[in-house]
Amino acid sequence: MAARKIRFVEALREGMRQEMERDERVFVIGEGVGPHGSCFKQTDGFVAQFGDDRSKDTPISEMAISGCGVGAAMMGMRPIVDLMWIDFMTLATDQICNQAAKLNYMSDGQVKVPVVYRASSGASMSNSAQHSGSFYSWFANIPGLTVVVPSTPYDAKGLIVSAIREESPVLYFEHKRLLNTKGEVPEEEYTVPIGVADIKKEGTDITVVATGVEVKYTLDACKKFLDKEGISVEVVDPRTIWPYDKETILNSVKKTGKLLVVDEGFRVCGFASEIVAMVCEEGMEYLKQAPEQYNTVHTTIPFAPAMEDYVFPNPAKIADRIRKMVAK
Numbered sequence: 250m251a252a253r254k255i256r257f258v259e260a261l262r263e264g265m266r267q268e269m270e271r272d273e274r275v276f277v278i279g280e281g282v283g284p285h286g287s288c289f290k291q292t293d294g295f296v297a298q299f300g301d302d303r304s305k306d307t308p309i310s311e312m313a314i315s316g317c318g319v320g321a322a323m324m325g326m327r328p329i330v331d332l333m334w335i336d337f338m339t340l341a342t343d344q345i346c347n348q349a350a351k352l353n354y355m356s357d358g359q360v361k362v363p364v365v366y367r368a369s370s371g372a373s374m375s376n377s378a379q380h381s382g383s384f385y386s387w388f389a390n391i392p393g394l395t396v397v398v399p400s401t402p403y404d405a406k407g408l409i410v411s412a413i414r415e416e417s418p419v420l421y422f423e424h425k426r427l428l429n430t431k432g433e434v435p436e437e438e439y440t441v442p443i444g445v446a447d448i449k450k451e452g453t454d455i456t457v458v459a460t461g462v463e464v465k466y467t468l469d470a471c472k473k474f475l476d477k478e479g480i481s482v483e484v485v486d487p488r489t490i491w492p493y494d495k496e497t498i499l500n501s502v503k504k505t506g507k508l509l510v511v512d513e514g515f516r517v518c519g520f521a522s523e524i525v526a527m528v529c530e531e532g533m534e535y536l537k538q539a540p541e542q543y544n545t546v547h548t549t550i551p552f553a554p555a556m557e558d559y560v561f562p563n564p565a566k567i568a569d570r571i572r573k574m575v576a577k
């Protein structure tokens with residue numbers, strides 16, 4: 250029998266549902282999680298199954314929603330706070346970065362804040378300046394926060410389960426262009442460990458560390474172009490931006506001697522810059538040439554489709570960067 254294949258959004262929803270069935274402390278609160286649903290359908294059917302006290306729709310106030318999540322977590326609940334868009338998490342940074350992230354430290358470990366903040370991220374069909382953000386690196390800079398960026402349906406389910414079971418705040422980001430991608434996902438409950446990378450494709454010529462949708466785009470670049478050209482690419486998916494898996498990345502670079510980091514976030518103070526710096530500091534002897542990174546252009550995201558395509562990485566452009574590095 251062929252393995253079951255479901256969409257990323259279905260895998261995410263199944264993981265949350267199974268945790269809500271397993272643990273009555275788990276509930277969802279946020280924008281579009283009530284009976285009318287959200288534009289991305291992550292919580293469809295939750296009100297019918299669990300009631301509106303465990304799938305609580307809210308007014309559009311990111312600070313209020315996030316603050317409710319902090320308070321509920323402190324009282325022993327396990328809230329999943331749905332903020333819908335990463336761009337508008339900026340309105341909740343005090344509650345997330347100044348409260349949720351710090352309370353365990355400030356209370357000398359007496360207060361736990363097991364809250365999950367979820368939001369969609371990334372480019373998608375001319376969403377323009379205020380709905381196309383990929384600035385998860387901002388939150389990785391805050392001690393006390395875990396940052397998760399899955400790239401496959403399998404990881405989407407396993408990581409949301411792990412996130413809900415964490416004793417500290419987790420930010421979980423879903424790229425909009427991944428929500429309808431399909432992959433093999435077990436029906437039973439399982440977890441994907443936080444802080445452990447996954448090698449999505451083994452190779453010998455170059456290591457590509459990619460995040461979120463860029464994992465898919467890098468694999469597409471290999472399938473459409475590079476495999477046929479005899480270029481062997483190892484694709485490493487960190488899966489969690491913080492904490493990230495240094496060992497897997499360094500071991501891959503040790504094998505290939507070359508590193509390209511592909512990240513939809515910006516280059517300036519971004520995750521790709523962190524990986525390049527880490528490898529230079531801890532694995533310089535493995536490198537045959539200078540490591541490189543390929544990011545979204547550091548600009549406000551334009552509306553026009555042609556300009557949006559220019560700004561963001563895509564499989565053809567990733568393939569071109571890899572060809573140039575391998576040829577050196």
